[in-house]
Amino acid sequence: MATIKDVAAEAGYSIATVSRVLNNDPNLSVTEETRKRFEAAEKLNYRKKTIRPLVKNIAFLYWITDKEELEDVYFKTMRMELEKLAKANNVELTTYKITDGIDQVPDDIQGFIAVGGFSEKELDRLRKITKCGVFLDTAPDPDHFDSVLPDLKRITTRAIDFFMEKKHTEIGFVGGTYYNPNTGEDEMDIRERTFRTYMQEAGLLKESYIFCNRGFSVENGYHLMKKAIQRLGEDLPTAFFVASDPIAVGCLQALNEHGIAIPGRVSIISVNNISITKYVSPPLTTFHIDIHEICKNAIQFLLEQVLEKRKTVKTLYIGAKLIVRKSTN
Numbered sequence: 426m427a428t429i430k431d432v433a434a435e436a437g438y439s440i441a442t443v444s445r446v447l448n449n450d451p452n453l454s455v456t457e458e459t460r461k462r463f464e465a466a467e468k469l470n471y472r473k474k475t476i477r478p479l480v481k482n483i484a485f486l487y488w489i490t491d492k493e494e495l496e497d498v499y500f501k502t503m504r505m506e507l508e509k510l511a512k513a514n515n516v517e518l519t520t521y522k523i524t525d526g527i528d529q530v531p532d533d534i535q536g537f538i539a540v541g542g543f544s545e546k547e548l549d550r551l552r553k554i555t556k557c558g559v560f561l562d563t564a565p566d567p568d569h570f571d572s573v574l575p576d577l578k579r580i581t582t583r584a585i586d587f588f589m590e591k592k593h594t595e596i597g598f599v600g601g602t603y604y605n606p607n608t609g610e611d612e613m614d615i616r617e618r619t620f621r622t623y624m625q626e627a628g629l630l631k632e633s634y635i636f637c638n639r640g641f642s643v644e645n646g647y648h649l650m651k652k653a654i655q656r657l658g659e660d661l662p663t664a665f666f667v668a669s670d671p672i673a674v675g676c677l678q679a680l681n682e683h684g685i686a687i688p689g690r691v692s693i694i695s696v697n698n699i700s701i702t703k704y705v706s707p708p709l710t711t712f713h714i715d716i717h718e719i720c721k722n723a724i725q726f727l728l729e730q731v732l733e734k735r736k737t738v739k740t741l742y743i744g745a746k747l748i749v750r751k752s753t754n
Contacts, residue, residue, distance in 0.1 A: 477514060477515040478515065478732065479515050479517065480514075480515060480516045480517065480535065480727075480728065480731055480732070481517045481535065482517070482519070482531075482533065482534050482535045483511075483516055483517060483518050483519070483534065483535055483536055483537065483538065483727065483731075484518075484519055484521055484530050484531075484534045484536075484537040484538075485507070485508075485511075485518040485519065485520045485521065485537070485538050485539075486521050486527075486530070486537055486538070486539040486540070486541070486543075487504060487520055487521070487522050487523070487540055487541065488522075488523040488539065488540060488541025488542060488543060489504075489523065489540060489541045490523060490524075493641075496640065496641060496642035496643070496644075496671060497641045497642065497669065497671055498671070498699050499669070499670075499697050499699065499714075499716070500540065502699075502716050503540060503561060503562070503716050503719070503720065504540065506716050506717055506720045507538065507540075507561070507720045507723065507724070510717075510720050510721055510724050511538075511724060514724050514728065516724060516727070516728070518538070523541060527543075527546075527547040527550045527551070528550070530550070530551075530554070531554075532554050533554075534554060534555055535555065535557060535731050536555050536557030536558055536559075536727055536730060536731050537551065537555065537557070537558045537559075538558070538559050538560075538561065538723055538724075538727060539551075539558065539559070539560045539561065540560075540561045540562060541563075542563065542565075542603070542604060542605075542606050543560075543565050543606060544606035544607050545607050547606070548565060548566050548569075551566075551570070552566075552569055556569075556730070557727065557730040557731050558570040558571065558727075558730075559571040559572065559573065559723045559726045559727050559730075560572040560573075560574075561573055561574065561719060561720070561723050562574050562575070562719070564740050567738060567740050568738065569738065570738065571723075571726040571727075571730070571738060571739045571740065571741075572739075572740045572741070573719050573722045573723045573726065573740075573741045573743065574719070574740075574741075574742060574743065575714045575719065575742070575743050575745060576742040576743060576744055576745065577615050577616050577619070577696075578615060578619045579742075579744065579745075580616075580696055580712050580745050581615075581616050581619040581620055581623065581666065582619065582623050583712075583747065584666040584694045584712070584747075585620070585623055585624065585627070585666065587694065587747065587753070588664045588666070588692065588694070588753075589627070591664075591692070591753070591754065593662075593663050593664040593692065594629055594663075595631075595634070595662040595663045595664070596624065596629060596634065596662055596663075596664045596665070596666065597631075597634035597635065597636070597653065597661075597662035597664070597665045597666075598616075598617060598620045598634065598635045598636070598637075598665065598666050598667075598668075599636050599637070599646060599649050599650060599653070599665055599666075599667045599668065599672055599673075599676055600614055600616055600617050600636075600637050600641075600667065600668030600669075600672065601614060601637065601638065601639060601640050601641040601645060601668055601669070601672065602614055602617075602637055602638065602639045603615075604639070611639050613637075614637075614668060616666075616668045616696070617635070617637060617668070620635075620666060621635070631662075633656075633657065633660075634653075634657075634662050636649040636650070636652060636653050637649070641668065641669045641671055641672055642671055642672070642675070643671045643672070643674045643675040643678075644675060645671075645672055645675060646667065646671065646672030646673060646674060646675025646676045646678075646679075647675030647676070647678050647679050648675070648679075649672070649675070649676070650675065650676040650678075650679035650680060651679045651683075654679060654680070654683050654685070661685070661690075661691060662691070663690070663691060663692065664691065664692040664693075664694075664753075665691065665692070665693050665694075666694050666695075667693060667694065667695040667696070668695070668696060669695060669696050669697055670695045670696065670697045670698065670699045670701070670702050670709065670711055671699075672695070673693055673695030673702075673709055673711070673752075674701065674702075674705055674709075676693060677693065677705055677706065677707075677709070677752070681706065687707055687752055688707070688751065688752055688753050688754040689754070692710075692752060692753040692754060693709065693710065693752040693753065694710050694711065694712075694747075694752070694753060695709055695710075695711045695712075696711060696712045696714065696745075697711060697712070697713075697714050698711045698712065698713035698714065698748055702748075702750070703750070707750065707751035707752050708750035708751050708752065709750055709752045710747070710748065710749050710750045710751075710752045710753040711747075711748055711750070712745040712746065712747055712748070713745055713746045713747075713748050714743070714745050715743060715745070715746075718743055719743050722741055722743070726739060726741075
């Protein structure tokens with residue numbers, strides 16, 4: 426890629442003159458012959474550099490505990506990708522963690538990007554201090570703030586459709602629960618709610634095939650699948666949709682320990698496509714959630730609000746690609 430200095434040398438003019446011509450300065454008077462000489466810029470493939478304005482005082486609200494990040498690499502990957510893209514887009518982030526509390530966030534922030542679960546009290550605080558904000562992975566306040574999140578409803582129905590196309594009718598679910606910060610209680614995750622509704626509509630829902638507990642860890646998946654094996658025995662479903670890859674890894678461990686063939690006896694589909702899914706036994710069929718795309722759009726949404734003063738609130742659902750491996754047949 427040629428620099429403006431290269432173009433000036435090729436054309437035989439000063440750097441200042443070249444810059445004014447290439448930027449179509451209306452106050453600069455040059456002959457047509459002179460302008461033609463600047464065709465050297467095209468030959469050298471010169472492009473003006475885009476200078477990104479520095480966006481300061483943006484809060485990154487990382488409402489994920491250390492334990493949650495350790496158990497589910499999804500959040501760590503999201504945090505690292507967001508920090509990288511913010512730097513590339515000249516956005517200065519100041520990180521605040523759930524342990525800091527919402528009151529530690531200054532009143533004069535320009536905006537925020539948030540990951541995790543927020544109570545109504547915390548949302549009310551954010552509404553009072555800024556109109557610019559983007560939530561990743563959730564949409565807790567779609568009337569006031571932007572959100573970018575994976576389309577978990579569509580992922581769930583596609584997993585069930587895949588199983589039904591493979592002639593499975595005995596389909597189970599293994600997942601975690603959602604912690605409601607307003608009530609302090611565990612509630613049904615959107616994947617479980619969608620699974621129940623869609624399976625009910627298909628006439629295939631069996632309550633005994635659903636296993637859930639708080640947490641999205643490998644350990645949780647292991648204990649839930651062991652419970653399913655012990656409780657159902659020969660009546661174990663022929664397929665399971667599992668809410669996340671770490672849970673699915675634990676499920677595979679339990680099934681392998683009991684000598685249950687995968688996918689000969691039980692097929693598994695999970696969500697996220699973390700790197701380990703290629704290497705477990707057998708490799709997992711899973712939906713690839715594009716975390717880069719989620720974070721890229723979150724940064725773009727924030728810049729639209731802060732720099733372009735966009736007022737309309739946006740909620741964007743990101744699709745996912747099914748990566749078929751050896752845990753299904």
